Amino acid sequence: MTRSIIYRSIEPGLSAAVTELYEEAKAKVGDEDLAHIRNVAAYSQAIKERSRELLRDGGTPDSVRRGAVQYALHMLLEFSELGHNILHGSYDHLDDEQFHSDRWQWDINADPNEWKVMHHQNHHPFTNIVDKDHDLGYMVARVQPGQDWLAHHVAQLAWVPGVLLSHMYYFGFYTAFSAARTEGRPILHPATAKAMSTVIAEHAWRDYIREPLLAGPRFLHTLVGNHVGTTLGTGFTLLLVALEHHTPNVEVFHDPGPDETPDQYYERQIRATTNFDRSARLDSWLQSMLADVDYPTPPDFEVFYGGLDTHLEHHLFPDLPPNRQRELQQDVRELCARYDLPYNTFPFADLIPFALRQLAILAFPVGEREGRNPLRLLRAPFDTVKRLAYGARFKLNPESPYLEAPRFFDAKAKVLSSKVHADGQARSFKIARPRGWDDITWDAGAFVSVRVEVGDETLVRQYSLLNDSAGAEHFEICVKRVQDGRVSNHLNRAVRSGHRITLVGPPTSVGPFVLKELPKRPVFVAGGVGITPVLSMIRKIAREAPDTDAVLLYFNRDARSIIFDRELRDLAARTNLRVLNFCDEQPPARRKDILQERISADLLQRFVPDIAERDVYVCAPGAVIDLARTFCSELGLPETRFHTESFVPPALERPSEGADDSYRVKFRRSEIELDVDGCTTLLEAARSVGIDVPSGCERGLCRACVTGKFRGVTQLDESGAQLARITVCNSLPRSDIELDL
Structure with a gap:
């Protein structure tokens, strides 16, 4: 499968165009949208009540089947048009507390607060980024050839369908584990399962004890119907959700790094997401199962897919109500055409055959290059053995052989050779270009940033390149030992030919110390x-x-x-x-x-x-x-x-008037808060409470310390346009701050 290099140069202005569409649609959201969602919520409850009647009282030859399907459709509606959108805050600004994202309780076996962490903080920011987006394979399955192969994938064709067909509360546990991993909490810890255990207990009591007992002689009918309905509803919902980022028409990416622009972010969302074409035959059958639901104003059947069959629009406008997303479909099609981007759709009827075939093929350590012809692995036995060795140890392959797109952030590069200079005081390294960097160029005087793990610390340092790119098949740096130099001494002592080092990004060829044109004298x-x-x-x-x-x-x-x-x-x-x-x-x-x-x-x-x-x-x-x-x-x-040129950071201007101000800094993942003055950088604040933040130049240039900012203002936020990702090394608070640390 061919993948585009992230990112190609698109015409600037994509983010502005998306924002314009969003603001126009958001301005329309009001009483009409509130009336719509109230009607959908009432319809969902009517379906659930009819399902209970059929399972408890019978009355028709197919009462169990019909009751179970209605229960499944109730669960699908609870997730799609209702919960998925309500928890995104689509109605938070309207006057109805019931539909506020902090108060909505859905009939889904997952804790809503954990789902928001998993979905808002992980999936949407990192959509289809390998090793970061937990929804890409749901942390356990391999469904895209760009994902790393791990040993348990060898049996995924057997156990993935088995899990879908046997309700084991897997969706809730996945949500809990993902939320813990996103927030940096231990996954296998009693506290991680606490909220989910409450959800399980409530569901089990209601569906498997209370309602079957109340059904009297139809105890077994109700018990089986509830179980089948839950299983069908959860499985159907997950199939639809999986479709949107795992089909062959979407792309997966390496981490683009902190320099991803708003235009590139929206390009990635478009390329990584697909809508689906509904199955008329399936829809007709499902609608027939709802024929006996007594509800005076049922909405159009499209609500059962709300935000799922318009998932591309959802990823561009995540907090727009689903009815507004549907209104924007033609506008988004035109926007994609204007910027030469795909408007992805995939037939729902093709999903299961495709998924089964994909699970079978990707059970083997094939990547995008071998996807159509797995026998190509036999032509490179040494590479295949390495893939198997890393996968058997549940480690990511540093050579990234699976995803065809090059990695431009935190790319692993092989040291080709090293040489001692100045009686052992320095060592030079020749470093291979990472795969896909063949067209990267740089000028004399450029530098490259290197990320190194030294003990428990992640450090970044900049090293000037000894060569420009003219005819160069490798990078060349020289590192001198210095007293107490953690990175320089580590590189001199520990790194040799055949080892791999991490390049934060391509060489930097900007600034006054770059020789683009030859001086005369x-x-x-x-x-x-x-x-x-x-x-x-x-x-x-x-x-x-x-x-x-x-x-x-x-x-x-x-x-x-x-x-x-x-x-x-x-x-x-x-x-x-x-x-x-x-x-x-x-x-x-x-x-x-x-x-x-x-x-x-x-x-x-x-x-x-x-x-x-x-x-x-x-x-x-x-x-x-x-x-x-x-x-x-x-x-x-x-x-x-x-x-x-000097890599010694200039002194940060710390205005004296900020010394007496006090701001509360909250580190969300670490669950730590402290008060600092307006002259303390956020990096200094993090270090003062023991939070390790990768750092390099400490002047905001290398961007090693880029961190997500959930709220608050720093001196870097100019003209009211607040930055969502900031370099904490040179950021001074100007209000209370909440960081993704």
């Missing part, structure tokens, strides 16, 4: 490991314009600290580059090419007398950068021709 000033981006620039000059009048002033502590010493001398020998090495300590007598000096205006004047007429590129420790800037300015260099 550059001066490079490097200190220590600051030679890495400078070397990529020098390599580019040597490849494209070796006669360029270029100068390198390289400062180190001693002669042993010089990194890439031999390559720099070779570059100087075959180009017009002058390399000047300076050390704090006296160099060995044999190294006549090294001077014991520190950076100064006099040094710059002596070795580069025309520096005021050149472009200066500086990458060094902060103190050296500051000195170089001052000396260059004194020598007449314009500020616009002084280029620098």
Whole structure:
């Protein structure tokens, strides 16, 4: 199955178009919608009452069958037009407390509060993202070839239909487990099953004890009818829900990361969701089963699928009532056509044959590439064995061999080779491009962010690339050991050829220290490991314009600290580059090419007398950068021709007037709250209560610390447009805040 690369470039404005449709429809929601949902709720209860009468009193030859089907339709209606939409808050702003999302109680075997956590906080934000969306395979089944294969999938063709055909309260347990996992709570814990146990007890008492006993001689009829009705209703509902994100016309994705734009978010929702074409034959039969329900104003039969057969609209407008979603179908079709996006539909009649075939094929560790021809696995036996080995240990395969779309966020990359430099003070790594990154380009001076697990901490650091993308089949970085450097020392000590590291995203080629065009007469000033981006620039000059009048002033502590010493001398020998090495300590007598000096205006004047007429590129420790800037300015260099890069974060501006303000910060998943002032970053607040947040540059650039914000305002929220995902490292509260931590 072919998958598009996430994301292709679509015309900007998709999110604005969706918002415009939403706001127009939302403005219409009022008494008419409230009257509609009241009528549907009353109809649902009328169906349930008639089901009870048939099972308890009989009176017709097919009373048990008809009663069980009506019970199933009651459950379907409770979930579709009613609960699914009410719990999304579709009627919260209207004047009827019964239909408020915090107060609605549905006749479904799942706790509504746990369902909201599972559905609102996990499924909708992460729709069809492998390893994140719990609804993708419902955490247990493999129904898309892009999902990782795990050992229990080998028998899924047997047990998945078996579960659907034998009511075991699985829907409620799935909801409870997903909610716990979403909130970071232990899944196998008594507290996780507490709410669901109450739901089970109430349902079992009502359906399997009280109502059958009240039925007297029809005890068995009522007991069987209730059980069959619950099983049919739950199974039918789950089939419809499963259809919407698991059919062959929808797509699955890797995690797009914190940089997913609103346009890309809506594109993913559209590509990951399908509506379904109803079966006229099935609908006709089901309607015949409702013929004896005594209700004066039954709504159109479409309400039994509310929000399910318009699921694409639902994922664009989740809190619109289902009748408004149906009104927008033609508008959404036109919107998809305008942006060259699919408007997915799938025949309901084809669902079960497709599902059975998919469960059978995906019981084997085939991915999207082998989906149509599983025998392709035999052509790559080593890869197949690795898939089996990871799946047998219930571990995700770091090579992501199943999903054809490339991973651009937290991509695993293989270390091809490593080399020690400067008497063991540094180590360089050649890193393979992750699968699908063949077209990624970057300029000399670019950097890449690396995510590393060190002990119990997740840390992100930025490393300049030693090469640009011209002809490069790999990335190359150099990491120097530093005192107390957790990441740098870990990489030097633990990472070797064949290991894998995590790249947070593609290289970053923006900023003042990126060489997009070759300068005529550059001066490079490097200190220590600051030679890495400078070397990529020098390599580019040597490849494209070796006669360029270029100068390198390289400062180190001693002669042993010089990194890439031999390559720099070779570059100087075959180009017009002058390399000047300076050390704090006296160099060995044999190294006549090294001077014991520190950076100064006099040094710059002596070795580069025309520096005021050149472009200066500086990458060094902060103190050296500051000195170089001052000396260059004194020598007449314009500020616009002084280029620098440093991964040392600038000081965050903390306004003094915020020191006396107090705001309540709530970390929802950790269930921790504390008061902070307006000068404390949210990252500092999290760390103060022991919450581990991945962090990197701590200036909002690498976005390693991006966190969902449920409510509240920070200084980053400008012009009233509040951000739903923020970098907590540089966010200061301006109101009470609730975070997804």
